[in-house]
Amino acid sequence: MKKVDIACIIDDDPIFVFGTKKIMKLANFCNNFMVFHNGEEAINNLKPIIEANEPSLPDVILLDLNMPIMDGWQFLDEFVKIPCEKEITIYIVTSSIDPQDLARAKAYDNISNYLIKPISAQKLQELLTEAG
Template sequence: MKKVDIACIIDDDPIFVFGTKKIMKLANFCNSFMVFHNGEEAINNLRPIMESNNASLPDVILLDLNMPIMDGWEFLEEFVKIPSQKEVTIYIVTSSIDPQDIERAKYYDKVSSYLIKPISSEKLQQILSAEI
């Protein structure tokens, strides 16, 4: 089965990051990871990649909404402004069940789905199937 080359996790919860990486490894989901603990750290690291050749840009981003410094919405606002040759699929993975957040996510073309934590191996397999 084909797998994602680079997966990016943007989340400030070390337990979620650890668990998600473990599930991704068990599901043979991706070749490598990028992990950022808030939106600002992610945008500061992804912008130069996007402005260059995009070779090491992630294929999939799992984005939390509630983070310090720069939250997921602020990250999305900045991310969509940066031109990119490579298509990046974003999955919002959050504990927020707020209907306003779910509706707001639909306004972003790059957001493929809105997933409620915790994420399961089955859900990762569905994401992988959609990416192939």
């Protein structure tokens, strides 16, 4: 089982972010966190890191769909346009149980899984095993 170096959480819900970070620490999931509160903030911060091919790029992104300013879908549409040498695992973590969202997620090659909130320590461990 491989530990993730950097996990990125893109979510506007401070309670979810706090809880997920706590679970990740308890599960020994990753060494560091990046947290962005909407897709625009994430793109504006990740794009220069990707373009410069810096080592501080996340290994895993937990992406919410419903956020203000730029939602998860808009983030994905921008993110896939950025050429990136490193493979970044993206998990959608959302409260949406809409079958259309699930079907839309399957259209993206770089989405590894679609998870319904809340996320448990056990589920994080399963993801870590999949990724490793």
